[in-house]
Amino acid sequence: MQYQNTITLKDGRACLLRNGVEQDAKAVLELFLLTHAQTDWLLSYPDEVTFTETSEAEFLKRMAESDREIELLAELEGRLIGSAGISALGKNEKIRHRAEFGISVDKAYWGLGVGRALTEACIACAKTAGYAQLELSAVAENESALALYRSVGFVEYGRNPRGFRSRQTGWQPLALMRLELEDTL
Numbered sequence: 001m002q003y004q005n006t007i008t009l010k011d012g013r014a015c016l017l018r019n020g021v022e023q024d025a026k027a028v029l030e031l032f033l034l035t036h037a038q039t040d041w042l043l044s045y046p047d048e049v050t051f052t053e054t055s056e057a058e059f060l061k062r063m064a065e066s067d068r069e070i071e072l073l074a075e076l077e078g079r080l081i082g083s084a085g086i087s088a089l090g091k092n093e094k095i096r097h098r099a100e101f102g103i104s105v106d107k108a109y110w111g112l113g114v115g116r117a118l119t120e121a122c123i124a125c126a127k128t129a130g131y132a133q134l135e136l137s138a139v140a141e142n143e144s145a146l147a148l149y150r151s152v153g154f155v156e157y158g159r160n161p162r163g164f165r166s167r168q169t170g171w172q173p174l175a176l177m178r179l180e181l182e183d184t185l
Helices: 022-038 053-065 114-128 143-151
Strands: 004-008 014-019 070-076 079-088 098-105 133-139 155-166 170-180
Touching: 004 114, 014 114, 022 053, 022 070, 022 079, 022 098, 053 070, 070 114, 079 114, 098 114, 114 133, 114 143, 133 143, 133 155, 143 155, 143 170
Parallel strands: 098 133
Antiparallel strands: 004 014, 014 070, 070 079, 079 098, 133 170, 155 170
């Protein structure tokens, strides 16, 4: 699946949203390490990263060639500032209608509309791919993220009280959310 769109951020700058490609591997890995060090609300810590620049390049290539999955990058003035993607939950008939959404944005660019733009782009891509439902989990304390997800139509359907075990704060409840993209079988 291919995607490219230029958006205007709240501060007036133009930001390119586009597919990640193999050549982005080093910058994507650096962005991943940065964003996972900036907040305690993401899935892993930087010291837990096991993928390499080579494996990231392979992942980006596979995603760029997929018709059902995508990894999008937000690029501002030649620098990657955010990433988001949709991944199939599986290929089996009972779950192939579902995709998972994930996102991270460099904290220096929070509040400029990057997260919303990446979220909306992933929703559009999920519809294009034919998914009926997009899903995510987010740390329940991350109210700004939950507000964004609600504003684009995600609804909370439950909480996992011990979803994450933070090194800093202990247990972090996760809000489980979903967005219905179609209502037919």
